[in-house]
Amino acid sequence: MHVGRCRYCVVDSRIINNKDFWQDTRMISEDYVSKEAITNSSWKGPLSKGHYKAIFSTIALALSLAIATNQNLYKFSGFSSEEASPENEIIASNVTAPEEEIPLAQAFGIATNKTKDQFENYDDTLNEAELADSDDQLDQEISALASKTDKVEAGSVGAKWVTENVQKGDSISSLFEDLNISAATLATIIDNNKKVAKNINSLKIGDKLSFLVDSKGDLIVFIKPISDKEQLRFYKVDNTGKFAYTKEKLNSYVMDDDAVNAAQAIAAAPSAKAPTKVIVSADRNTVPTVTPDQNDKKNVSSGNKRGRLVVVTINKGETFSRAANKAGITYTEINRILQMFKGKIQFSRNIQAGDTMRVLFTDANGKGKICAVEFQMAKGGKVASYLNTADGKYYDEKGLNATHSSFSRFPFRSRVRVTSPFNPSRRHPVTGVTRPHNGVDFGLPVGTMVTAPADGIVDKAAFSRSAGYWVAIRHSGGLSTVYMHLSKISVKPGQRIKQGAVIARSGNTGLSTGPHLHYEIRVNGRAVNPLRINLDNRNYNINSKARKAFAASVQRYKKELHQSNLIAKR
Known part of the structure; x- marks a missing residue:
């Protein structure tokens, strides 16, 4: 505080007129109180007795209300109680909880009021057009071409x-x-x-x-x-x-x-x-x-003869789908490749002229299944996917070597409370209109780290009047996640991210009644209950034998993807 700016400080006028005082930088940022004022018995300080009574009364009232109305306070303080374990409290046990303060609203149980919960966050939705995959138009175009040329629905x-x-x-x-x-x-x-x-x-x-x-x-x-x-x-x-x-x-x-x-x-x-x-x-x-x-009657809709290996190069002014089909890949196969790389490549942003794609088939002349696909991109480097014959699904090179789940249950590292559950048929208590709550709301203090639950690619990062700052991430296997009411976004569309990376900070933006994170998990664009869906859908045991078999296949595929003698001669 600067000299003469404090309304409660008595300042010696002789000091103000002293030129040396203003040159003494040590005194500029401090309040100066004269000795006469300090020794004056009539000076009682900046606050009156009334001020002190009001402050102590407020503190006493707050403590009384906390003790009388909230049992969870004991739990957060380190005490135990049989009634201090609400059903809607969740601990993200899959990661270490950080050392951070519990928000006062949570500690004093403000969010546990059931009547309040019923009215909370009825506008934290985005329309389907906003949530649509950025590659959605490309998907529709390829599906239509597959239906027309390959007779596939x-x-x-x-x-x-x-x-x-x-x-x-x-x-x-x-x-x-x-x-x-x-x-x-x-x-x-x-x-x-x-x-x-x-x-x-x-x-x-x-x-x-x-x-x-x-x-x-x-x-x-x-x-x-x-x-x-x-x-x-x-x-x-x-x-x-x-x-x-x-x-x-x-x-x-x-x-x-x-x-x-x-x-x-x-x-x-x-x-x-x-x-x-x-x-x-x-x-x-x-x-x-x-x-x-x-069924697919033909392997190549364009009529071109192809080998076991097909190499596609994107030329200037050429779309990915056009270049792939011209090289001999059917639109049905292009559609499968698009789905295979969901969450790894955003085709509307990441593919550009000069990029290449290599497609390897199980049999000669481009017949049989696709067993490996490799992209080499100027933006994103090499991205590949390989067939695992044990379950007929596609994984990257390390897809079966993970020592932990490839999809974490929660996108944060804190103890939290569910303030509003998933309810696709929820009705507004006042209007009676069905307003689905397509996610789960977690009570988090503003600024809490929000992390990616799995590897993926950022599809949207924007601002909406209702959802505030929000992010949508596409993951592999048809899964996507959505995060709303953020205070800060740390990623941008088209960016590839790893599991555990910080993507944003929780907040209270948009139409929100308090600090929280609205979190959605979607399967093929349809919201599901994030607290219930089984996130590990592998239907066979991943033992050491299976891992070794897949690793051997990957090494063989990687070699064959660059064998020029497998490409059909033109």
Whole structure:
């Protein structure tokens, strides 16, 4: 404080007129009180007795209210209490909690008021256009071309398997709601298969239910155990949305790409040609298949002869899809490659002239499956994906070597409280209008680090009136995450990030009633419950033998990707 600026300080006027005083820089930033004022018995300091009484009364009242109304205060203070463990409190145990102060609002239990929670954050939503993948237009164009030239239904690739483990208090309807699958779809499954309706509604704690969701977020296949030896598999039988079922041995249905393609083709078939009877099968070899004209008839729509290895170079003024198709890659295969590299490459931003792509097939003349794809980009370097024959899925070179989950449950490193749960059918308590809450709200103090739960690529980083500062990240396997009400964004669109990287700081921006983080996990663009979805959907054991087999395959693929003799001679 500068001399003469403090209203409560008595300043010696002789000092003010002293030229040496103003040249003494040590005194400039300090208050100066004259000795006469200090020794004057009538001077009682800057605050009156009334001020002190008001301050102490306020402190006493605050402490009384804290003790009387909040039991959680004891827990945060290091004491234990049976009632000090609210159900909505979560500890992100997958990472070390940082040493940081608990926010006062949380410590004093302000966010636990149930009436307040019902009114909280009803405008923390973004419309689907804002959340759409930046590559969405490219996806639609390629799907349309695949449908036209390769006779493949648009949207027939990119399906994702998700699972849920039955927990205490679950019902079949709540499990469908966790995955944001409509109640109408569940009703259709039950109505079409009334003979096994009791089996559908009967749940056992610990059972794992599997759902195949297509690129539009619609259910195609639903698998439910009915005993220790058997399961029911419900599948969509035509494009009208009807479902049939088959009873089979537990875990006998191999959920690889071949089975997915067959299930999608059946779901897209006209109703007149679709099977309607119950089929009993024990392995994937007897899975209902489609007629040949519904499968890919040709490997190369452009008519070009291709070798086992196809090299694509993006020329100036040429789009990625056009360059790939001209080199001999079908639009159906281009579509699969786009889905394969979701969360690794943002094609609308990262691909430019001079970049190359190498595609390796399992058989000669470009037949069979794609077994490896490698991109070499000026922006982003080398990015590759390799086929793991054990489960028919694609991974990067270190995809099976992770010692921890490839997807963390929470995007922070703190003890938190859920202030508003996931609820896709939530109704506004005043207007009565259904306003889905597509994520979970976590009570976090402003400035808390928000970290990436998995490797991915930043799709959006922007500001919205309702969501405040927000970020959307695309991950592999059809997964994406959304973060709202941030105070600071530390990433930019098109940037590739690693699991655990700091992407933002939590805040209170936009239409928000208090500091918190709104967090969403989406499967193929449809929001699911972040607290319930099984984030590790591998359906086989990753043992040392499997890792060694995959590593050997990767080394072989890497060598073959650069063997010029595998390229067809022009």
